[in-house]
Amino acid sequence: MSRSFFHLHLVSDSTGETLINVGRAAAVQYEGISAIEHVYPLVRSAAQLERVISEIEAAPGLVLYTLVEEALNARLEAACRESGSPCLSVLQPVHSLLQSYLGVETKARPGAQHMLNAEYFKRIDAMNFTFAHDDGNLPDNLEEADVILVGVSRTSKTPTSIYLANRGLKTTNYPLVPSAPFPPQLLKVRKPLVVGLLASPERIVQIRQNRLLSLHADEGSLYVDRDAVAEELAASRRLCLKHKWPIIDVTRRSIEETAAAILDLYKEHRLRLVAL
Known part of the structure; x- marks a missing residue:
């Protein structure tokens, strides 16, 4: 059986491990289809994000991201709409659920899960x-x-x-x-x-x-x-x-x-x- 491919862009302000695991766990469920992964870790500035956007525009595909800075989120989402690349904040649904349950606001801390504790x-x-x-x-x-x-x-x-x-x-x-x-x-x-x-x-x-x-x-x-x-x-x-x-x-x-x-x-x- 011939395989088909799609571009999967994974944009993270940390190591990207979460995105890689989520992306692969989901993509493997589709028989005969393989993801061409583009991983962009430690994206924490506007200049870094613009370089990522250039690569997404050169190879449109699905974009998953974990960025906690609202300005970076907004810029990435706008660029994805322009290039016709569907995008999703992987952690946002979880953050929303936690916020609703706990009744407290989140604090933007890129890479907080990797703190030296x-x-x-x-x-x-x-x-x-x-x-x-x-x-x-x-x-x-x-x-x-x-x-x-x-x-x-x-x-x-x-x-x-x-x-x-x-x-x-x-x-x-x-x-x-x-x-x-x-x-x-x-x-x-x-x-x-x-x-x-x-x-x-x-x-x-x-x-x-x-x-x-x-x-x-x-x-x-x-x-x-x-x-x-x-x-x-x-x-x-x-x-x-x-x-x-x-x-x-x-x-x-x-x-x-x-x-x-x-x-x-x-x-x-x-x-x-x-x-x-």
């Missing part, structure tokens, strides 16, 4: 911890971790750990290797949530084969043998069931979906700890 430093601390304790590099005190991921090679442990760290959770991961002794300290942890990651043998073999090809390595090993991989996964499942660790099958899950499931499990885990 306690939550920001918590994420940075979690990222540093996670990078330092990746792929079996367990911390001296495992109780410092919030989440511990275990699973055979190529079950997305590292990218999932990094995503969780960006949400403020100190995460470490441990690869399950055939015939390798399992760290006894992992069996004694109380504070961290231990989660097992699994996937189908076919999926693991496919990812491992691609990995070996990228490294120009030999493919004739147990590492990519379907039966050997199936046994690895079965042993991993038995280990998790024995210690009553929750299991997540990542075969058809994105990193974001896996992380979301872990975050839900972590909330329940913390509630149980508080109740003890």
Whole structure:
């Protein structure tokens, strides 16, 4: 099936992350249609906005924006009308609803969500911890971790750990290797949530084969043998069931979906700890 394309202009007075996520989440719902993204972050002056408007006029399309300065909003909207480019303030409906509910006026603060508050430093601390304790590099005190991921090679442990760290959770991961002794300290942890990651043998073999090809390595090993991989996964499942660790099958899950499931499990885990 042939694909069609449209220009999607994302104009932000901050990093543009909100717009990128909203735009992509919406655009992906339309099969056979792809967005050509034009991202304009940190647009906070009239001169910067005029440069953006020039690009919109050169490639008319859909315009999404998050600008809190009224003068910039008005200028962008007027330019979009002139060029025939539909535009929408992504945050305005949310601001209106909040204002109606809370009964207070908003204050224009570009990039306010990225202020250096306690939550920001918590994420940075979690990222540093996670990078330092990746792929079996367990911390001296495992109780410092919030989440511990275990699973055979190529079950997305590292990218999932990094995503969780960006949400403020100190995460470490441990690869399950055939015939390798399992760290006894992992069996004694109380504070961290231990989660097992699994996937189908076919999926693991496919990812491992691609990995070996990228490294120009030999493919004739147990590492990519379907039966050997199936046994690895079965042993991993038995280990998790024995210690009553929750299991997540990542075969058809994105990193974001896996992380979301872990975050839900972590909330329940913390509630149980508080109740003890």
